[in-house]
Amino acid sequence: MVLTLKILVTLQKRRFVGYSAMQVALNEHLPRENKVVLLGTGLSLLGEEMMLDGYKLVDAIDYSEPCIKRMRNRQEKLEGLEKVGVNYQVMDVTQMEYKDESIPSVLDKATIDTMFNNEDNLKSVHSMLAETVRILEHDGLYVCLSYGDPDSRLEVLQDKRYDWKLITSSEIKKNKAVFYLYVLQKNNLKDASETAAVVDSWWWWKVHSKSV
Numbered sequence: 001m002v003l004t005l006k007i008l009v010t011l012q013k014r015r016f017v018g019y020s021a022m023q024v025a026l027n028e029h030l031p032r033e034n035k036v037v038l039l040g041t042g043l044s045l046l047g048e049e050m051m052l053d054g055y056k057l058v059d060a061i062d063y064s065e066p067c068i069k070r071m072r073n074r075q076e077k078l079e080g081l082e083k084v085g086v087n088y089q090v091m092d093v094t095q096m097e098y099k100d101e102s103i104p105s106v107l108d109k110a111t112i113d114t115m116f117n118n119e120d121n122l123k124s125v126h127s128m129l130a131e132t133v134r135i136l137e138h139d140g141l142y143v144c145l146s147y148g149d150p151d152s153r154l155e156v157l158q159d160k161r162y163d164w165k166l167i168t169s170s171e172i173k174k175n176k177a178v179f180y181l182y183v184l185q186k187n188n189l190k191d192a193s194e195t196a197a198v199v200d201s202w203w204w205w206k207v208h209s210k211s212v
């Protein structure tokens with residue numbers, strides 16, 4: 001019995017990529033001083049692990065009341081150095097209660113994968129992404145950790161209706177598990193092209209005004 005349990009735990013660990021495997025990538029893309037909203041937190045300890053790693057403000061949301069209740073109760077019982085203050089909230093990621101352009105960083109670990117499995121023709125995926133774009137500040141970041149490879153995810157993530165640009169995609173591997181990391185930045189594309197156009201016209205004017 002004990003052996004079976006140990007085997008199950010080991011198999012589970014192999015199937016999941018824990019915080020230590022994703023820490024470097026998260027630290028690189030999500031500044032610790034920025035508020036982070038975790039989409040579809042479930043029973044994951046990710047929010048707590050991030051706060052123990054120095055993240056100051058973490059909201060972890062899920063539409064499942066039992067999940068959020070359990071996570072709040074768990075957190076209340078933590079003591080000493082383990083005591084952190086994740087703000088667990090019951091909220092639907094397709095209808096978030098945040099104001100427009102009020103959040104600098106959004107993190108999604110595998111919730112997009114759940115949405116992809118919904119039999120609604122990607123309606124919930126698009127609702128979640130549209131809401132994410134809405135709440136993100138200018139230049140804000142959406143970091144998506146998904147089991148889906150670029151062939152299955154990029155078309156949706158890079159849909160033209162979203163005012164953001166993919167700034168990086170990479171693989172995070174641990175044992176036999178692979179996560180794909182996608183980082184998208186709001187407004188980035190529009191601003192970059194606008195800035196380039198302004199700089200180009202300035203150079204054109206400078207060069208041509210001298211030769212006249």
Ligand SMILES: C[S@@+](CC[C@H](N)C(=O)[O-])C[C@H]1O[C@@H](n2cnc3c(N)ncnc32)[C@H](O)[C@@H]1O
Pocket residue numbers: 039040041042043044046061062063064067091092093094108109110111114
């Ligand atoms: C695959 S689990 C991911 C859990 C967690 N992020 C993790 O890494 O372990 C997906 C979670 O998304 C939540 N979820 C699904 N649809 C949602 C929605 N529309 N609004 C809020 N949460 C949702 C589910 O309740 C579930 O906890």
